[in-house]
Amino acid sequence: MAEFAELELLLKEATDRIKQALHTEELEAAITGYLGRKGELTGQLRKIATLPKEQKKDFGQRVNQIKDTLTALAEARREQLAEAEKAARLQAEAVDVTLPGRLYRTGHTHIMFDTIFKVKEVFAGMGYEIVEGPEIEYYKYNFEVLNYPPEHPAMDEQMSFYINDERLLRTQTTAYQGRQIPLHTIPMKVCTVGKCYRRENVDATHGHTFHQVDCFCIDKGISMADLKGTLQEFATQMFGQSVDVRFRPDFFPFVEPGAEIAISCVLCGGKGCNVCKGSGWLELGGAGMIHENILKSMDIDPNVYSGFAFGLGIERTPMLQRGIKDLRLFTENDLRFLRQL
Numbered sequence: 001m002a003e004f005a006e007l008e009l010l011l012k013e014a015t016d017r018i019k020q021a022l023h024t025e026e027l028e029a030a031i032t033g034y035l036g037r038k039g040e041l042t043g044q045l046r047k048i049a050t051l052p053k054e055q056k057k058d059f060g061q062r063v064n065q066i067k068d069t070l071t072a073l074a075e076a077r078r079e080q081l082a083e084a085e086k087a088a089r090l091q092a093e094a095v096d097v098t099l100p101g102r103l104y105r106t107g108h109t110h111i112m113f114d115t116i117f118k119v120k121e122v123f124a125g126m127g128y129e130i131v132e133g134p135e136i137e138y139y140k141y142n143f144e145v146l147n148y149p150p151e152h153p154a155m156d157e158q159m160s161f162y163i164n165d166e167r168l169l170r171t172q173t174t175a176y177q178g179r180q181i182p183l184h185t186i187p188m189k190v191c192t193v194g195k196c197y198r199r200e201n202v203d204a205t206h207g208h209t210f211h212q213v214d215c216f217c218i219d220k221g222i223s224m225a226d227l228k229g230t231l232q233e234f235a236t237q238m239f240g241q242s243v244d245v246r247f248r249p250d251f252f253p254f255v256e257p258g259a260e261i262a263i264s265c266v267l268c269g270g271k272g273c274n275v276c277k278g279s280g281w282l283e284l285g286g287a288g289m290i291h292e293n294i295l296k297s298m299d300i301d302p303n304v305y306s307g308f309a310f311g312l313g314i315e316r317t318p319m320l321q322r323g324i325k326d327l328r329l330f331t332e333n334d335l336r337f338l339r340q341l
């Protein structure tokens, strides 16, 4: 009987393919090829109609037997393959717990952040209230309130970053004074630290963006001696016992008298070296007694009260403490530099 022989051949062929399938995908393809709706064994059932009547039953039974045999075989092979594949996957994903761990680099605070923190700590320790001021500032607070004459060159467009006619990036932290004095009652000691912006020809000691600390103190009987004592204490805490503070006359519209502040060179001890350019002194900022025009504009009687104010650049401090020659290094994000600090 050719039809029965064909069935047996099919059984042998399908058995081989199922047993030899090397992975699940190949096995599933074989199962579909033989047992699926359009599979070869299913196709055999359609032959029944063409067979003589006495063979129909046997043929049908044999097809069903073969189907059961192949289904059981496929199921067994499926389990075998799934197990082998799982074992292979576990092997591939295995973690060798004896290997050394990966090193995580932890970052650290930036040198400017550390310096600012220390500066605030020193002034807070002297009783100053630490406040914030906006970096985008009104022209009014940055210049007008600070007694600038209308033609003063610092207000020139060429020297500042103007946002519009009324606002600019503050060029000095002193801009906070006009905001803070009305918020306080006498006696007052206020300090702010933050970024300032100027249109500079950037070089090793001048940035377009830099930091300043500004302080002011208003009370009865405040004098230049208090100012100098305060700055001496600051310099000692930042740079050490042996540092001297020097005042030389200077002009700022918001103070009278005004002074340039310098400290004795921390590298050569005042003898003269290439950092202090042989002078023995390093300039830190400006200071003076708050101008009486400002006190009057804030309804403070200059005959009863007086105050001092000063503003210092901050980049200078870590440059001197660490012998850093170029302030651009602070913002260039070069890890070879930053990791050393």
Ligand code: FA5
Residues within 6 Å of the ligand: 171, 172, 173, 174, 198, 200, 205, 206, 207, 208, 209, 210, 211, 212, 214, 252, 255, 283, 284, 285, 286, 287, 288, 309, 310, 311, 312, 313, 314, 315, 316
């Ligand atoms: C002022 O900005 C005044 N507001 C200081 C002041 C405050 C005087 C209160 C009187 C009373 P000056 O422009 O000199 O002053 O700047 C002060 C310090 O900021 C400088 O000595 C310097 O250390 C720093 N500084 C100024 N411009 C730059 C810059 N482009 N890059 C880095 N640091 C700067």
